[in-house]
Amino acid sequence: MIDQATVDKIIDSANILEVVSDFVTLRKRGVNYVGLCPFHDEKTPSFSVSPSKGICKCFSCGKGGSAVHFIMEHEQLSYYEALKYLAKKYNIEIEERELSDEEKQIKSDRESMLIVNSFAQEYFSNILFQHSEGRSVGLAYFHERGFRDDIIHKFALGYSLEQRDALAIEAKKRGYKEEYLLKTGLCLEGQNGYISDRFRGRVIFPVFSLSGKVLAFGGRVLRKSDKLAKYVNSPESEVYHKSNVLYGIYQAKQSIVKNDNCFLVEGYTDVLSMHQAGVENVVASSGTSLTPGQIRLIHRFTNNITVIYDGDAAGIKASLRGIDLILKEGMNIKVVLLPDGDDPDSFAKKQSASSFTEYIKNHEVDFIRFKTNLLLDSAGNDPIKRAELISDIVQSIAIIPDTIVRSVYTKECSRLMEISEEVLLREINKIKLSQLQNGTPPNKKTLSETSADKQNSQEEGTQNDDTETLMETQGVPQGVLQEKRVPSPLDPFEKTLVRYMIRYGFHDLFSEINEETGETETWKVIPYILTDLRNDEIEFQHPLYKKVIAEINHIFDQEGEHLTRYFLAHPDEEISRLAVDLVSEKYQLSKIHTKFQTIESEEEKLADLIPRALFELKDAITSLNIKHIREEIKKTAKEKNPERTTQLMSELNGLYALKAALAKQLGERIVSPK
Template identity: 40%
Template sequence: MITPNTIQQITSRIDIIDVVGEFVKLKKRGTNYIGLCPFHNEKGPSFTVSPAKEIYKCFGCGKSGNTITFLMEHEKYSYVEALRWLAARYHIEVEETETSAEQKQLIQTADSLYVINNFAQKFFIDQLFNTENGQAYALSYLRERGFNEEIIRKFQIGYNPDSRDTLTKALLANQFNPELLPKTGLVSQRNGNELVDNYRGRIIFPIHNNTGKTIGFGARVIGKADRAPKYINTPENEIYVKSKILYGSYFARTAIDKADECLLVEGYTDVVSLHQAGIENVVASGGTSLTIDQLRLIKKYTNNLTIIYDGDSAGVKAALRGLDMALEESLNVKLVLIPDNEDPDSYVNKVGASAFNDFVATSKKDFVLFQLEVMLKEAGNDVTKKSNVVNQVAETLSKISRAEDFTKQQDYIRQCAGILRIDESGLTNLVNKYKRDKIAKDEKKHASSFEQEMPPDFQGQPEDVLSDSELLLIQDEAHERNILRLLLEYGLRNWNEQQSIADHIFQELEQFHFDSAPLAHLFEIYRQQYYQGLEPTTKTLLYHDEEQVRNLIVSITVFPFELSQKWDEVMESIDIVNQDTSRADVEKSLLYYKLRKIKRMLEENQRDMENASFDDYKRLLEVHKHLKDLERDIAKQFGSVIIK
């Protein structure tokens, strides 16, 4: 694990505007920065970044966090990967603590695989450009395919010689662990312990992760494949999981974000050819069915997916796979089929970039409607098959289940009912049936665990209806959140010559406690760190190891609006924006908090009095008088009147 000292160095160097600004176009507004949220589609900016607090929050979709959580959410990094990314950016050496033997082995294996792949990638490029065989055999083939040197070097395409063990010898000569080499797929083990090259005589396409590291390879035969497979891919290992990867995503992500559209093709050469033609918002699935992880990778950058596949029957079937998952992820999916037995690679070379773009723009077919056309064509005049088509379409449309996609679903139902020549309301009912069936199935699946979590006397109540006691709890929580805001914003400032504001708050609240468990937990964390001399602030607590604590910090301290600096220009003598209101804020907030708590205690005491015995009643009456005295004292400080 990364040491706390390294983490502290990283967090102290972080500039949230610098990091977030690499992925989001930010504009200064007051003391904060705003931009279009990278986590959901929006026309007006609701994504706010506070450099002072080192927090981001979207007031549209609710996403929030610090610099590290931004990288984890946007780039899909793990916590450790985000820290390593930041360490590399700020040139900080990463120190690591002792880990378990199993964890250490896993990390060492992953690091070794990265190093081996990096060596192999450079080896393949050298073989392509700097050997007689590579130039005559592989480089000439790539040039015949229309690839120029610039695009070859951009995608780091290389060549593995046809000889038996050229790469293997180079790897062993550089002291790489022979036991790990077969795991990379670069080397195969034959006849017991003999190691030989696995990608002999092939063009090599390195596969990169989102940080640009080489995690695997695709090896293509030169020319036509006879008995050997056309492509050989890296086997899955600690760093390469095929279902989570889209070829070319590292090179395409900025273009996808800019175009707000991802073009999905099937093969490596399709991606490279389109990039060379200037069409850079393109990735490849690698010839496999789309997976949920790949779709979510696309959704990081855009909701608009256009699939471009060959126009033959195999291409059509490949394109239709994964449709339901795409709908569940709220992706807007279009389909383009390349004509005349061409693929995107050959077609863009044939017609040029401009004509290719025009063809894609004018040939997009709606995915759902195209699937319906294909199924109807296969069904012909068979009544049973047509009935199955109706059911399949209804089941597909039931996958569009998010509230924000309701209009889209209704439009699909209307169009599909027209094509099928059936009653629209009937199709709606069938779609809803599939929805209900899925809900019932999910409920049944989780029923036992749900019953265990609920108390035996739980009866429930109508949705969205809050009782008076629930409303009071919400109001009480607002006051508790405000106390925590005071601590985070002003806690380390001086209250007087002897006390800080944090000392004053702790003293004033000695007789009171928080009702909200999460807020009470955060209050206690702050108090412990304060008395340990750690000087807790919004910034330091943002990097707490508990996600719940980090989320609370953001929700408590970030607001959608702030006073414009122009008020100070207009009203110079008052200094509205920049005046120090901390003392007044603390005084009033504490009085409101205590008054609210006393009112709650009075209500609870009153209920106890109604059912109390004579002796208990006398005691509770004294408590009542004491609480009323406290209430009046606070009211006098406010200048308020307490109505009995």
């Protein structure tokens, strides 16, 4: 783990203008710089870089952040990987905390295995191009398949010699231990401790991690043999878990983000051919059944998947489970069936990027239409088989987390299958209730959001109406189902105060004379806000804003811009993105507005703005309390509980008095309730 001193040094050294300029052409506009956003297609620049604040932000799609977060987003790296990227750029030596002996051993094993895999990849690639057998067998095979050398290099393809232990001999000659050749699965141990190469006589497809590390290999045999499997893959290991890895994700990640869509195919050569055709947002499950881990990996970059199938009906039916897993993850799924006799590899070889994309656009269908058309052929007019088909589709619809999407698919199923929508809804709710009773937690709602929508939903919260629907139709008691947070009327007021604290931290607010000591005391922004909230026993309700307040209390001795920088570079991405949003200024006054008059800045008005913001929060809390008590009074009136009603009326009158006092402070006119 990188120690905090090194993290601070990296953040201090990382110049946001230099970092972004490596990827985006910028031009000066006022005190900031603008350019075309690298995260979505646009013709008018909406991506702004502020050197003074050390942040960037796209005011169209909402993406941006500090230099660290820009690299995380653009290169699809983790927080610590992005720190290491910037450390390398600015020649900063990474100093990590002392690890325990057990941690050191695990780290050492993993690093050793990755180093051995890296050596093996370079060895296989070198054999492919430099060795006579590699050129005549391996390279000739790739050329016969129509792959250009640039694609072969891009995916670091290789060849393993027919010699039984060629890799093992070379690795040991270079000083690599047998232990790691065996742990990675590059070699197998036979009788008498003799080790041999796993992939001998095969062309090699390296499998990369998101950050470009070699995790594993796939090998295809070229000679015909009934005794040999066509494909052999690396076994599971400390560095390779096939259920969480996708072939081509390293080469595809930026294109997936840019296109906001991922094509999912089956094999290595499908990916290669599509890249060669100019379609780069493609990954493969490498012949294995699609797993939730692989789907979540794609979900990190997009909410949209297009699954491409060839014409093999039996294979398609066997893989329909993957569609359900994608739906369960809350992703939008389209399905494309290629012409008979074509797979993605052969079809892509006949296409350019534009013609391939055009075909997809014209032939992609939603999962329900695809599944219905596929299964109806086998059901025919048999009512029992049709009922089974409907049941199968209803099972798929029921696992969709988003209530609106689920409703749309229900209507579509009703239309296609000529069955009442009410009947389908009852069946779907039975399935969801059954899941609940069997201890299966209900799916969380996942909106199909742009990046800006994601940020808004984190700040304002989103409501999941699965609970309401089930309660109405099945009579499930409240509290049984898990709900997402309902937005509160207090959220915007809490957000305003958080913004003042993050942005102005320990700026001077105003001075006053201490009546006990007679000395002049200067109030600063954070102590003033926290003290006022504490005096009135007010706690923030929004989970994210509560986390920020807890952080502020924890680092109370931070000062000025250091506090802003602390939150902008916070390892919790939710907090850092909030900070970016709160310190960003979308609009700047035109020079014409300031030429003939002095415009008072927000900083100069803090002494008025912050007390008012606190009064507005208290006023909103009071209004909520009034609403709740009036609702309670209605209940007690129905229950004919005069004592409780009298008590509540007294509380209500006190709140009305408080409301009037707050209105006076805010300069508002109050109409007294009758």
